[in-house]
Amino acid sequence: MQPETPTLTHVAQLANVSENTVSRVIRNKGSIAEQTRKRVLEAIEALGYVPNRAAGSLASSASLIIGVILPSLSNIVFPEVLRGIHAGLADTPYQPMIGVTDYDLGKEQQLVSSLLAWQPTALITTGFEHTDAARRMLKNSRIRIAELMDIDDQPIDLAVGLSHRRAGRATAEHLVRCGYSRIGYVGHDWTADRRARARYDGLCEALSEAGLSLSIEKRHDGPSSTIAGRDTLAGLLAEGAAVDAVVFSNDDMAVGGFMHCLAGGIPVPERLALFGFNGLEIGQALPKPLSTVRSNRFNIGKTAVEALLAQPERPGEPQIIDTGFAIIDGATA
Incomplete structure (x- = not known):
């Protein structure tokens, strides 16, 4: 059964004020005591009330x-x-x-x-x-x-x-089929992008089922970008872990990683394989088209x-x- 849509009357009753007071708070009109305004706004949020701007x-x-x-x-x-x-x-x-x-x-x-x-x-x-x-x-x-x-x-x-979890699993399964076993991960902030976290979880699950785990991982504390991918891969490789493939949280990050390899003379994929997510055009325009997952945006x-x-x-x-x-x-x- 659908819940009853909250009305201005419901807000007034919960805040213990008149409907006219609620209307004035919503329209920010007239002098209203701060405590009264606070009660009305709290009632609006508690009920999920939405005023009708299109009424006129x-x-x-x-x-x-x-x-x-x-x-x-x-x-x-x-x-x-x-x-x-x-x-x-x-x-x-x-x-x-x-x-x-x-x-x-x-x-x-x-x-x-x-x-x-x-x-x-x-x-x-x-x-x-x-x-x-x-x-x-x-x-x-x-x-x-x-x-x-x-x-x-x-x-x-x-x-x-x-399913981002299934996309992460498919990534791991593809790399394992290709013979990679020392796999690293380069990512970005999961707080803002929880879908990236779901792909990471799927990646780790499928690696575990294959008897593997990530050799090393490093995340940029911020949104994804090509520069973040470049710098984060550089930091990961500087730690000296032996990896033969790196999964990136998305194509932006992976393109940056490819640029680091290009500048540093790291052969891709002979020395280091790179894998992204999204199937962006820029990834396919690289000198070596990016291996990735295409989402149908x-x-x-x-x-x-x-x-x-x-x-x-x-x-x-x-x-x-x-x-x-x-x-x-x-x-x-």
């Missing part, structure tokens, strides 16, 4: 909005997802309203509240990690909700993406939009659409 507009106008929340537009992965979303909306009257979180769950919570206030037809976000307040708002909204990129957990409504965005619009009402049970992944053999592992 035509219902038909409000219904043409699809909210889209992405963690980044500087990382090429997410513009490709957005291209898929645009392709899925191309022959429809719907328009996306886009927000970017910079991998900040608090900022995502603010965007969820802001976008839901416009009464969109559906809302698309990334991953399963949300603040408690954001999750309440998403659940209570009753509109279609799509969580993209990951299918390793239970969605609120619809999940579209791939464009298809994730397009499939999500098509599924949301095909069934406007939220179904009784959460749904998962697996867009899969594929190993790109490349020439670096």
